[in-house]
Amino acid sequence: MDPIIGQNSAPSYTFQSMVEISHFQKDKLPPSKVKILLVEDDDDHAELFMLSARNYSAASISRAETLTDAIAIAKSQKLSLVILDLGLPETVGLDTLSLFLQSCSSTPVMVLTAIVDLNLGEEALKLGAMDFLSKEEITPRTLLRSIRYALERWSQKRKLEDSLADLQYFGSMAAHDLVSPLDAIHGFSQLIELELSKGKITEEALECLDLLKKSAQRSIVLVRDLQKLSSLGRKSIERKELDINTIVKDVCSNLSKLISETKGTVEASEVLPIRGDAGLVYHVMQNLIANGLKYGRDDVPPHVRVSSCIEEDYTVICVEDNGIGIDESDSTRIFLPFERLTGASDKKGSGLGLSICKKIVEAHNGEIWIESTEGAGTRFYFHLGS
Ligand code: ADP
Numbered sequence: 001m002d003p004i005i006g007q008n009s010a011p012s013y014t015f016q017s018m019v020e021i022s023h024f025q026k027d028k029l030p031p032s033k034v035k036i037l038l039v040e041d042d043d044d045h046a047e048l049f050m051l052s053a054r055n056y057s058a059a060s061i062s063r064a065e066t067l068t069d070a071i072a073i074a075k076s077q078k079l080s081l082v083i084l085d086l087g088l089p090e091t092v093g094l095d096t097l098s099l100f101l102q103s104c105s106s107t108p109v110m111v112l113t114a115i116v117d118l119n120l121g122e123e124a125l126k127l128g129a130m131d132f133l134s135k136e137e138i139t140p141r142t143l144l145r146s147i148r149y150a151l152e153r154w155s156q157k158r159k160l161e162d163s164l165a166d167l168q169y170f171g172s173m174a175a176h177d178l179v180s181p182l183d184a185i186h187g188f189s190q191l192i193e194l195e196l197s198k199g200k201i202t203e204e205a206l207e208c209l210d211l212l213k214k215s216a217q218r219s220i221v222l223v224r225d226l227q228k229l230s231s232l233g234r235k236s237i238e239r240k241e242l243d244i245n246t247i248v249k250d251v252c253s254n255l256s257k258l259i260s261e262t263k264g265t266v267e268a269s270e271v272l273p274i275r276g277d278a279g280l281v282y283h284v285m286q287n288l289i290a291n292g293l294k295y296g297r298d299d300v301p302p303h304v305r306v307s308s309c310i311e312e313d314y315t316v317i318c319v320e321d322n323g324i325g326i327d328e329s330d331s332t333r334i335f336l337p338f339e340r341l342t343g344a345s346d347k348k349g350s351g352l353g354l355s356i357c358k359k360i361v362e363a364h365n366g367e368i369w370i371e372s373t374e375g376a377g378t379r380f381y382f383h384l385g386s
Pocket of ligand 1: 342
């Protein structure tokens with residue numbers, strides 16, 4: 001039987017229970033980078049907890065005896081989990097949890113208390129606790145399991161909160177950005193109607209029709225990019241070795257209209273392979289190459305060159321163009337959604353392309369950055385981490 005960490009129970013480890021627990025999936029215990037803070041004023045309970053947790057987990061575990069100390073530690077360190085006793089010198093019951101969460105809402109908390117009360121447990125979860133454990137019932141085995149589940153629950157909660165915040169942000173920006181092309185479509189249709197009422201197809205009507213088509217095109221690009229972005233949050237990364245030379249060839253045939261419109265050229269030779277999600281990496285390459293063609297200088301045909309190099313442990317892909325370049329002060333801003341620099345308004349685009357690339361690269365644990373000289377071209381670099 002597992003030893004019990006309970007209010008009235010003395011430590012009762014047996015050789016058998018130690019052996020049994022040491023067999024208990026050691027590889028799946030919380031890893032050493034996990035930092036746990038136990039908030040417990042009772043020395044015996046704290047000692048028993050520390051003994052159990054330290055024996056069976058590689059996580060780093062420290063202790064605070066008061067709520068004030070716990071809040072101070074949680075504010076100054078990045079903790080993975082706080083295990084909170086509800087009966088502390090300053091407060092008792094759910095107030096302890098509420099006060100902690102009011103001050104440290106971004107630290108996950110699990111309650112470990114002597115009080116056995118289902119309702120109290122439910123209330124604690126409603127307040128935001130990741131789990132509610134009774135000292136009377138807990139064993140090292142169930143404690144470790146709860147810690148693992150609490151860490152996973154917290155990570156899922158953070159992901160959900162991030163996607164929700166992204167959705168709200170993109171939703172409001174998209175609504176804002178969709179209004180102008182739709183307004184234009186409405187205005188141009190009225191003008192066309194007026195011109196057609198003259199009984200013939202006038203030059204002005206044809207011009208308005210052309211502008212109407214462009215506005216509709218802008219809305220389509222924006223909606224497509226938003227679709228891509230929202231699907232990213234749901235997609236899991238499937239890494240495999242990718243031949244970038246083949247991807248560049250495919251991208252070029254997809255962009256053949258843009259290449260012939262801009263009289264551009266794209267070159268890639270012996271680019272090293274990288275490990276990533278085929279569809280997502282294709283999207284990054286297509287965006288970077290299309291931008292290299294789109295943001296060319298007047299009277300200089302755009303030329304895009306794809307190359308690679310090894311830096312530290314990573315293969316870095318470089319997409320270089322000879323276009324208008326980007327001022328150093330804009331090198332971060334361009335990766336934010338809907339940010340378009342001066343001179344971009346006459347080019348087709350939604351201002352979402354690079355923010356999608358950044359999201360894709362970061363979803364692979366990688367990085368994307370630029371080097372540029374304004375007026376002389378830009379080099380986009382990315383690697384996909386591991
Ligand atoms: P867009 O749909 O406007 O092309 P992106 O997110 O791809 O959106 O790019 C954001 C902005 O960064 C562009 O509007 C443009 O001002 C600038 N930009 C992107 N790529 C380049 C480049 N290769 N050269 C110069 N400016 C660029």
